[in-house]
Amino acid sequence: MLVKCGACTGKTAILARMRGAGASAMGGRSPAGAKAGDALCPDPSRGSARRAWRWRLVAAWSAAGLVLYAFFLQISYGGRIASDGAGSALQGWDLIHGHLLLHGWLLSDVSFYTFELPLNGITEVIFGLGPRAAHVASALVYFIVAVLTVAVAVRGSRGAARVARAAVAVTILAVPLLAILTVWLLLEEPDHVGTVVFMLVPALLIDRLPGRPADLRRVAPLVCVILAAGQMSDATVLYVGVPAIVVACGYRVLAARSLRSADAAIVAAAVASVPLELAVRAVMTQAGGYEVAPPNTARAAPGQWPGHAVAVWGLVRTLYGAVAAPQARLGTAAAILGIAGLAAAAAGIARVALTWRRASRAEHILVLVIAFNLAVYTVSEKMNPYGFREIAAVLPCGAALAARAVVPATIRHARPALTAAAAAVLAGLVALAAAAARPHAGVALGPEPPQWASAPTWPVTAWLEEHRVTGALADYWSASSVTLESGGRLQVRAITLVPRTDGTGYDIHAPYWESNSLWFNPSLHDARYVVARQTGKYSPATYERFLGKPSAAWQVPGFVVLEYPQNLLTRIGPMLGVGVGPRA
Numbered sequence: 391m392l393v394k395c396g397a398c399t400g401k402t403a404i405l406a407r408m409r410g411a412g413a414s415a416m417g418g419r420s421p422a423g424a425k426a427g428d429a430l431c432p433d434p435s436r437g438s439a440r441r442a443w444r445w446r447l448v449a450a451w452s453a454a455g456l457v458l459y460a461f462f463l464q465i466s467y468g469g470r471i472a473s474d475g476a477g478s479a480l481q482g483w484d485l486i487h488g489h490l491l492l493h494g495w496l497l498s499d500v501s502f503y504t505f506e507l508p509l510n511g512i513t514e515v516i517f518g519l520g521p522r523a524a525h526v527a528s529a530l531v532y533f534i535v536a537v538l539t540v541a542v543a544v545r546g547s548r549g550a551a552r553v554a555r556a557a558v559a560v561t562i563l564a565v566p567l568l569a570i571l572t573v574w575l576l577l578e579e580p581d582h583v584g585t586v587v588f589m590l591v592p593a594l595l596i597d598r599l600p601g602r603p604a605d606l607r608r609v610a611p612l613v614c615v616i617l618a619a620g621q622m623s624d625a626t627v628l629y630v631g632v633p634a635i636v637v638a639c640g641y642r643v644l645a646a647r648s649l650r651s652a653d654a655a656i657v658a659a660a661v662a663s664v665p666l667e668l669a670v671r672a673v674m675t676q677a678g679g680y681e682v683a684p685p686n687t688a689r690a691a692p693g694q695w696p697g698h699a700v701a702v703w704g705l706v707r708t709l710y711g712a713v714a715a716p717q718a719r720l721g722t723a724a725a726i727l728g729i730a731g732l733a734a735a736a737a738g739i740a741r742v743a744l745t746w747r748r749a750s751r752a753e754h755i756l757v758l759v760i761a762f763n764l765a766v767y768t769v770s771e772k773m774n775p776y777g778f779r780e781i782a783a784v785l786p787c788g789a790a791l792a793a794r795a796v797v798p799a800t801i802r803h804a805r806p807a808l809t810a811a812a813a814a815v816l817a818g819l820v821a822l823a824a825a826a827a828r829p830h831a832g833v834a835l836g837p838e839p840p841q842w843a844s845a846p847t848w849p850v851t852a853w854l855e856e857h858r859v860t861g862a863l864a865d866y867w868s869a870s871s872v873t874l875e876s877g878g879r880l881q882v883r884a885i886t887l888v889p890r891t892d893g894t895g896y897d898i899h900a901p902y903w904e905s906n907s908l909w910f911n912p913s914l915h916d917a918r919y920v921v922a923r924q925t926g927k928y929s930p931a932t933y934e935r936f937l938g939k940p941s942a943a944w945q946v947p948g949f950v951v952l953e954y955p956q957n958l959l960t961r962i963g964p965m966l967g968v969g970v971g972p973r974a
Contacts, residue, residue, distance in 0.1 A: 462529040464826040471524050475579030476870035477904035479524045482510025491679035494908040499685035504619040506580040520877045531584040532577045538590040539786040543793035550807035555793040557814030562731035562789035564821040568724040569715035575779045583782040588620025589631040597752035610659040617663035629766050634758035635660045683903040688771040698768045705778040719824040738791025756787040849947040851875045864921035865928040866901050883909045900966040912959035920952040
């Protein structure tokens with residue numbers, strides 16, 4: 391049916407005459423004319439239906455995202471925030487109060503300055519300084535990683551296959567959260583997992599490149615800035631992300647035998663990001679900005695590499711939840727899900743390797759990120775039981791490749807498509823629900839809202855607030871945690887005891903990271919209390935060797951609070967050596 395409108399009356403008349411002439415020549419049939427008329431005067435209801443359908447899709451995906459974030463937040467509440475995460479929260483608090491250069495701060499060998507710290511600050515604007523804001527920020531970091539992983543996984547798919555791919559990727563990211571150890575190191579505190587954002591975003595941008603000059607002017611500089619920002623946040627981007635993009639796009643430059651291409655521009659942008667980051671950091675340092683502890687970049691002896699490779703394989707299995715972890719939710723079923731996710735990731739890597747010439751830019755980048763991350767950590771000297779945090783990018787990259795490998799881009803028949811999508815969604819919901827239903831973590835892993843008292847330092851936090859103490863000293867693992875729990879009302883600062891080489895005792899220092907030199911200025915702060923642990927290295931007896939007998943001492947569950955008549959910072963200030971010595 392031809393729908394007429396005022397704007398198309400003249401065109402309709404012309405088409406009618408053309409249709410009549412065409413019908414005479416073709417014996418009365420004019421299918422071409424009818425199609426042309428329909429194209430020029432489309433039914434308005436069709437456009438409205440399409441727009442309504444798009445909005446329904448947007449609403450459905452948005453609702454799914456909110457549900458996913460709610461699960462991540464609840465899982466975060468079951469974990470803990472120790473002094474590492476508390477330090478990041480305090481840095482975010484300084485950022486939103488105008489200390490953009492974080493003057494006086496000595497950060498760890500990973501600053502998280504351009505991603506995790508701003509997110510901490512944003513949540514603190516809404517919720518205030520405290521554990522709740524820190525949990526919200528932690529869940530937000532993992533949520534953003536999950537969203538970007540899904541965006542890479544579903545690219546090129548449609549319909550139910552798109553849903554299935556998204557669910558597979560989310561399930562692989564959810565399974566490690568069934569174990570409390572991986573919750574702590576992946577979801578709870580800034581610990582490299584957020585760094586993958588600086589690799590996934592460029593991969594998505596590069597994958598959409600058609601190669602037109604206008605696109606290059608926008609995308610290449612943007613990739614350069616993103617990679618430079620990532621290097622400011624975490625050196626992993628320098629050693630893993632930049633080489634992966636250079637090799638992936640450089641391969642296409644060589645295959646095309648042309649230096650005037652989109653890929654050549656991206657290679658140049660990735661290389662340029664390195665001096666750009668160095669220049670920005672130099673300017674910030676000259677302006678009095680934060681300092682970072684030097685990262686351990688020592689290379690292990692080649693003879694150690696085979697043993698390291700075996701250890702790294704074990705860390706990869708832990709990262710994917712493919713091991714029987716103690717206290718893991720779902721027990722053996724969790725390990726089975728983890729093994730399935732790891733196998734799917736391996737299949738995704740193999741698929742890209744076997745179809746390398748036809749694979750997309752994003753797939754090349756993800757495979758190379760995994761390869762470089764594993765290789766760099768294998769040959770490095772810093773091997774430890776918690777080293778899967780150092781290869782955190784392997785999980786989301788593998789999840790995206792797994793989803794693309796096990797679910798085709800389109801599933802022709804409706805029933806198998808819906809079955810695949812439903813099965814993938816169900817697996818993800820089971821893993822997320824089980825992780826979110828974790829019972830109270832106990833005093834060793836708090837705090838968990840709304841029972842803030844689950845934190846092991848909560849008794850001493852409550853005591854100090856009750857007695858209106860504003861300044862105190864404590865060990866590293868207590869100080870910033872107490873400060874965060876109090877919402878900043880308490881200023882508890884860390885000191886570190888370093889064993890003397892002759893074995894005669896300890897020297898006292900400030901922590902060599904996650905510390906601010908301004909905290910120990912006696913003209914700015916007054917600390918007359920010491921939070922000692924009842925036993926061990928930081929016992930009352932140890933502090934008394936440095937500070938003498940306290941004027942009073944109070945027993946608090948797990949701690950002893952010592953009171954001195956004078957500001958202790960005036961006595962220990964010359965001994966602190968801010969930025970020196972190992973962490974407690």
